[in-house]
Amino acid sequence: MKILLVGTGRVAFHLGHAMVGANHHLIGVVGRNTEHTDRLSKALGTVSFSLKEALPQTDIILIAVSDDAIADVALNIPISDAVLIHTSGASDLDKLLPHPDRAVLWPLMSLSPGEPMDFKHVPIVVDGNTDRARQVVRYLAESLSVQVSELNHQQRELVHAAAAISLNFPLHLLARAQDLLKDQNIDPAILLPSFLAMAQKATAIGASEALTGPARRGDLGTIHHHLDRLTADAELRAAYARLSSMILRAYGHPDHGHTDV
Template sequence: MIKVALVGTGNVSEHLKRAISKTSEIEVVQVLNSRNEDLSKSLKKIGRQLPDIYIIAVSDDAIPSVSQHFSHTEKLVVHTSGSVPMDALPKQMRKGVIYPLQTLSKAEKVNFKDVPLCIEASQEDDLELLRKLGQAISDQVFEISSEKRKYLHLAAVFVNNFTNHLYSIGAEICKEQQLPFTMLHPLIKETARKIKFLSPEDAQTGPARRNDTGTMQRHMELLNNEKDKTLYRLLSDSIKDSYGKKL
């Protein structure tokens, strides 16, 4: 049995707790509030049920200060961030990372088995421990260095945060025209589904892909703010560049 203490009570902590509760090999022995004063009290009381791993699931900014509380433990301490390197944890500690590459919110159930987990550790046996933990809750466990992980996080910003912003612009256009945004739902779903069997490069369609300057010009005229016009032009240029068609 691997004993885990979760530090932090946010989305990632909550999802890890739920996923772990479904396994028989791992147990959450404690969930610690990450506020510094509460944490130092809790750690004094933690006593008997000492965990094998502390998982610090807090915001990126809070990792350095929260992890300081663990600088004297002999146990493995990991964080869960995509963009923070492992070495942001205090020196001379057994340390690692377990980063779930998924957008997680408390209200939403996800099938954690499908969530890719990126693991990293400073020692080989700790990597094994994380692999055991990871494989108990997910079918997708990858050993990823801090260096590579930051690129994954960057790619995730493009396909998740930026994509969602394009959905927002689509929703805004619909709203202004009193059209239901739900009309675009099947298209959004299919666009995402396509990548399973077609590379995004091969799946690319649209006015910019065929260098249809007439349609692009008319679209620019329909947009009623400079911000969206600039985005439209830049994204279209970027598509044209990718396919070797410069205006």
């Protein structure tokens, strides 16, 4: 099957390399910025197209652009036999209207600039509005990863929210915790080995079992000392108190309302 890749950002970069690695016939990269488009098409050994020019006939058009741009980009692509696929976990298939065969291929992974990622164990969520769209997107996803699942839009929204909680929040809290140390000229990297070990332990024994710390133990005294240390940052102090309260209750400790600010 011939594939046209629309987009030149992080997902286009990683999926593009994964598709080339899986020996797919990538017939071109389509973008709005010539420099970005040429750079990616060259790296993938294919050719560039502008979003404004006529596009070649293809079996799949994979649209990896920002969520807010998907509908506009799809609307400006002439209707053909191609299956249109977007890569957004937060977007429904209607964003690809009026194309008849619409699908999603959502890699459940935080993709950043750097070396191309090995997609083999990246979970990929797929869905389609017709049997043909579902078949095509599943075929493509299974050629890239061994972890492919089919979820409808409501389920994808829930997974997207769960991913935001489990990925974005810990990283933001890590950054805020490192800022506290930087302010006191303490090396923020001191937190990193335990952060890494935490993810490994959660994978090995489960998140609930891996959790340690004063709230899990029910050490209210230590929690109050920490809260006293955080008076300069009311927002972080409130987050600390609320999360401690959630953990205390989850592990069967009374928090007497002291930490729930």
